[in-house]
Amino acid sequence: MGNLKNLYRLDLSKNTFTGSIPMEIGDMEQLTLLDLSHNKLYGSIPEQMWKLNLSHRDLDLSYNDLEGPIPKAWRDNKGDAVKKFHHLEAEEKAYYETGFTNEIQALTRIKHRNIVELYGFCSHPRCKFLVYEYIERESLAYLLGIEAKATELNWRKRLNVIKGVTHALSYCHHDCTPPLIHRDISSNNVLLDADLEPHIADFGMAKFLNPDSSNCTVLAGTFEYIAPEKCDVYSFGVLVLEIIMGRHPSELISLLSSPNAKDIVLKDVLDPCLPPPTQSVAQDLVFSMMLAIACLHTNPKSRPAMQYISRVLGSPMNSHCNLSAEFPCGN
Numbered sequence: 001m002g003n004l005k006n007l008y009r010l011d012l013s014k015n016t017f018t019g020s021i022p023m024e025i026g027d028m029e030q031l032t033l034l035d036l037s038h039n040k041l042y043g044s045i046p047e048q049m050w051k052l053n054l055s056h057r058d059l060d061l062s063y064n065d066l067e068g069p070i071p072k073a074w075r076d077n078k079g080d081a082v083k084k085f086h087h088l089e090a091e092e093k094a095y096y097e098t099g100f101t102n103e104i105q106a107l108t109r110i111k112h113r114n115i116v117e118l119y120g121f122c123s124h125p126r127c128k129f130l131v132y133e134y135i136e137r138e139s140l141a142y143l144l145g146i147e148a149k150a151t152e153l154n155w156r157k158r159l160n161v162i163k164g165v166t167h168a169l170s171y172c173h174h175d176c177t178p179p180l181i182h183r184d185i186s187s188n189n190v191l192l193d194a195d196l197e198p199h200i201a202d203f204g205m206a207k208f209l210n211p212d213s214s215n216c217t218v219l220a221g222t223f224e225y226i227a228p229e230k231c232d233v234y235s236f237g238v239l240v241l242e243i244i245m246g247r248h249p250s251e252l253i254s255l256l257s258s259p260n261a262k263d264i265v266l267k268d269v270l271d272p273c274l275p276p277p278t279q280s281v282a283q284d285l286v287f288s289m290m291l292a293i294a295c296l297h298t299n300p301k302s303r304p305a306m307q308y309i310s311r312v313l314g315s316p317m318n319s320h321c322n323l324s325a326e327f328p329c330g331n
Helices: 023-027 090-107 140-145 155-175 229-245 250-256 259-263 279-295 306-313
Strands: 009-011 033-035 040-043 080-085 118-124 127-133 190-192 198-200
Touching: 090 118, 090 127, 140 190, 140 229, 155 190, 155 198, 155 229, 155 279, 155 306, 229 250, 229 279, 229 306, 250 259, 279 306
Parallel strands: 009 033
Antiparallel strands: 080 127, 118 127, 190 198
């Protein structure tokens, strides 16, 4: 193998190869693509390979049992983010094993500009970790919680964050086959990049819907069944209000179910760390709030589908929509 020094592309994926990666691959200095995924390789990456001029987009070592460092030259210029699963007590181990598996299954089957990208993972009895694209800024929750940082998220940028999350959830619910439910949407799990574009992360509780079952969830203490994606819709509604208010909307949610709900005024719920919005931006904020409130409907079946929300928020004419009209709720 070391004599193939003029080889440009080497794809040995899905061959059930076992053992360590041959160090002779390091002599193939002309390689522009290397795919060793879906085998049974183990051990670390040979140091002889570190000199290869490959980036993470030209290299695929996934679905093996590798461990050890990733050569810095192979990473994106931005670097990578690593999520490590530490040794745990027996009662916690099963929970985190499930989360580890869920993230891999979800993120290797989906791709969207507003969902964090998984570059690879290591599954070894001594160490488990996931390698993601590096998102430059902090979580949405962190930025909203510090006034000096929250002011960077002006009203237009906040509306853009709402749209990005909307499009990502619509993609998961309606464009993936089978549909994918996140089940843990919150401001902690929305990461912002250098341009303050949102990326949904943490798919440890995610679940693909079984096309051969009803996919319904029974509500505790009742005989009512709901589609599981409606839980994502509710969480999205909470998230939208948090983005607009700059804090968790628990008090507002309680007020919505009281007789005083009709007295809510936009200016009283807007994040006070930002200046008042212009009239056009205020209209978009009102529309987003109306959608968010619809997402919090006590009857899950009455909550709008993410596909509908994505469509109306993506339309420049959304401010002309009839807010009193019934929202399409999907199945």
